[in-house]
Amino acid sequence: MSQRENFGSRFAVIMAMAGSAIGLGNIWRFPYLVGQNGGAAFIIIYLIACFLLVLPIFMAESIIGRRTRLSTFGAMKKLAPGTPWKWLGLLTVLTPFLILGYYSVVGGWAVDYLWKACTLRLTQDTAGLFPGFISSVWEPLVTFTIFIVATAVVILLGVKNGIEKFTKVCMPALFVLIVGIVIFSLTLPGSSEGVRYLVKPDFSKIDAGVVASAMGQAFFSLSLGMGTILTYASYAPENENMLASGIGTTVADLSFALLAGFAIMPAVFSAGIQPGQGPGLVFDTLPYIFSQMPQWVGATLAIVFFLTILMAALTSSISLLEVAVAYLKEERGMGRVQGTVLVTIVGWVLGVFCSLSFGPLSGVKLFGLSIFDSLDRLCSDWLLPLGGLLFTLFVGWYMSREDVRDEFTSGGTRNTRIFGLVYFLMRYLAPLGILVVFITNLFL
Numbered sequence: 001m002s003q004r005e006n007f008g009s010r011f012a013v014i015m016a017m018a019g020s021a022i023g024l025g026n027i028w029r030f031p032y033l034v035g036q037n038g039g040a041a042f043i044i045i046y047l048i049a050c051f052l053l054v055l056p057i058f059m060a061e062s063i064i065g066r067r068t069r070l071s072t073f074g075a076m077k078k079l080a081p082g083t084p085w086k087w088l089g090l091l092t093v094l095t096p097f098l099i100l101g102y103y104s105v106v107g108g109w110a111v112d113y114l115w116k117a118c119t120l121r122l123t124q125d126t127a128g129l130f131p132g133f134i135s136s137v138w139e140p141l142v143t144f145t146i147f148i149v150a151t152a153v154v155i156l157l158g159v160k161n162g163i164e165k166f167t168k169v170c171m172p173a174l175f176v177l178i179v180g181i182v183i184f185s186l187t188l189p190g191s192s193e194g195v196r197y198l199v200k201p202d203f204s205k206i207d208a209g210v211v212a213s214a215m216g217q218a219f220f221s222l223s224l225g226m227g228t229i230l231t232y233a234s235y236a237p238e239n240e241n242m243l244a245s246g247i248g249t250t251v252a253d254l255s256f257a258l259l260a261g262f263a264i265m266p267a268v269f270s271a272g273i274q275p276g277q278g279p280g281l282v283f284d285t286l287p288y289i290f291s292q293m294p295q296w297v298g299a300t301l302a303i304v305f306f307l308t309i310l311m312a313a314l315t316s317s318i319s320l321l322e323v324a325v326a327y328l329k330e331e332r333g334m335g336r337v338q339g340t341v342l343v344t345i346v347g348w349v350l351g352v353f354c355s356l357s358f359g360p361l362s363g364v365k366l367f368g369l370s371i372f373d374s375l376d377r378l379c380s381d382w383l384l385p386l387g388g389l390l391f392t393l394f395v396g397w398y399m400s401r402e403d404v405r406d407e408f409t410s411g412g413t414r415n416t417r418i419f420g421l422v423y424f425l426m427r428y429l430a431p432l433g434i435l436v437v438f439i440t441n442l443f444l
């Protein structure tokens with residue numbers, strides 16, 4: 001068993017968890033899902049999903065991780081030896097591979113746009129730039145490879161020192177930047193249309209699919225359902241208040257997603273771009289904003305912005321890789337180098353298909369979706385909620401109430417009054433809610 005380090009402080013725990021949570025899910029995925037699923041109504045469902053379904057699962061994962069001080073597979077073996085719960089351990093090893101594949105493709109887009117920003121190509125006429133880029137073969141493949149190799153290098157160098165130091169600086173900077181972009185975006189002509197879209201709900205747009213997407217996005221954005229939070233919680237100091245770090249991470253993640261919405265949507269409307277166009281939304285819109293500014297301002301902001309997106313993406317992709325590598329190290333006896341190389345190669349092969357699915361492989365459809373979209377939907381709408389459902393059933397029904405209470409209240413020293421409510425959410429509401437969404441989505 002490997003020697004486990006601890007994070008140095010609560011601030012470090014929250015920053016590392018927020019580092020994993022805040023990423024492309026907030027800046028790239030959230031705005032385009034809002035655009036595809038009816039704006040404000042989607043946001044309301046998303047907020048409900050975050051607090052009622054997903055925060056209890058955050059607690060469930062934290063409790064397992066802190067109780068066992070192991071990553072998922074080992075934790076299941078320790079708490080439920082000889083039972084089928086080990087399959088949950090395996091599910092959470094499979095999911096990060098799949099996500100890493102397509103996540104790194106979008107990370108590669110950010111690398112590419114950073115390069116374009118540095119060479120002043122984002123401050124000229126940017127019409128048609130993005131579709132041309134992703135449908136080509138080599139450029140996205142090269143930048144995707146750069147991104148996945150960079151992720152692997154950080155893991156090889158030792159994550160925690162890197163992540164802890166890096167996220168403490170990067171996360172606050174990210175907030176300052178996005179607020180700046182929101183302010184600029186709101187001053188663009190026609191931007192009020194975008195604001196209205198974000199605050200005026202049209203509930204006629206809501207159906208089972210929209211609810212499933214909102215729930216899936218909540219899991220994806222908070223890095224839940226595949227053991228990331230569990231693993232990070234296993235590094236938390238003994239006296240850490242898990243409820244506080246859970247709420248802290250959720251609020252930081254939510255605020256960032258909403259800010260990203262207010263940065264992107266007003267500009268989308270101002271530029272006359274279709275809000276429902278899908279995964280390219282941010283990459284089409286941001287360059288438009290930058291090209292509207294005086295060149296040096298636009299260029300500087302574009303560089304800083306894509307650099308920051310890239311950093312946010314890296315702190316998340318690192319956490320994806322770490323879960324799978326930790327499993328290979330602990331359970332399969334592999335060295336860190338061997339494990340990292342293996343996961344990276346598998347992720348890379350998957351990613352190649354995802355990247356090409358915007359160009360030469362665009363005709364290949366799985367369940368009517370492109371390879372990229374079907375992997376994304378499979379993971380966030382099904383595998384992550386399934387993992388989350390099993391985690392919460394495990395804590396709510398398999399573990400004893402005393403153990404759960406002991407861990408949640410740090411031995412009865414804090415959060416004792418709220419325990420009953422959280423336990424109820426973990427035991428009944430969250431699992432039932434997820435099941436209902438699953439069933440309606442399957443049959444409607």
Ligand code: PHE
Pocket residue numbers: 020021022023024025026099219220221222223224226228316317319320
């Ligand atoms: N939460 C990350 C994001 O929003 C993605 C992620 C999902 C990371 C699952 C780890 C685990 O970008």
